[in-house]
Amino acid sequence: MNGGRSAAPGRIRIIGGSLRNSRLNVPQLPGLRPTAERVRETLFNWLAPVMDGARCLDLCAGTGALGIEALSRGAAGVQFVERDARAAQVLRDNLVRLKTTGGQVAVSDAGQFLQGAPQLQDLVFLDPPFALELWSVLAQQLEQGGWLAAQAWIYVESPRAEVPVLPANWQLHREGHAxxxxxxxxRRSLPLS
Known part of the structure; x- marks a missing residue:
């Protein structure tokens, strides 16, 4: 289920930045749901003032469209985490073909990855497969595991009718539907002690 304009089968487009109009190959895998172009355009318009030099984590990366869009728009680096080895390989291939720097791909379950040594992030893309309902669990791991900068931004994509339970110190900045x-x-604020 995608909101907005759908891409041709097996290809999606980067919307802006240095890689604008580059095409990403998309593997045909069950449950893979690339973020729609219209949604990515809106999101990165919101994030424009904070993208330059941002450290990003694309959790449950899938196609990696969110993280590659971030690299295209000036992010210092993106850690992609994808549990499906085939999707991760296509993502690696896209990064190489586009000659991007600053992107690293880990083949791992998101929850297991977050149990590792934390790397401080300015921006996290939290878009797990909808059927798994992992938003709250992963959000708590991000918050409690030392992954988030003091005023980190967190993007959350979920079914229209579902507002995930997130840490109390994550304040809604903007939202939309497609x-x-x-x-x-x-936007994260420091938790009250």
Missing amino acids: GEVRFALY
Whole structure:
């Protein structure tokens, strides 16, 4: 289920930045749901003031479209995490073909990855497969595991009718809907002691 304009089968386009109009190959895998162009365009318009030099984590990366869009728009680096080895290989191939620097791909379950040594992030893309309902679990791991900069931004994509339970110190900044998808940008504040 995608909101907005759908891509040709097996290809999606980068919307802006140095890689604008570059095409990404997309593997045909069950449950793979690339973020729609219209949603990515809106999100990165919201994020424009904070993208330059940002350290990013694309959790449950899938196609990697969000993270590659971030690299295209000036992010210092993106850690991609994808549990499906085939999707991760296509993502690696796209990064090489586009001659991008700053992107690293880990083949791992998101929850297991977050149990490792934390790397401080300015921006996290939290868009797990909808059927797995992992938003709250992964959000708590991000918050409690030392992964988030003091005022990190967190993008959350979920079904339109579902607002995930997130840490209390994640404040909703902006949100929108596209088809059956809710997309929202949160800003972290330091938790009250």
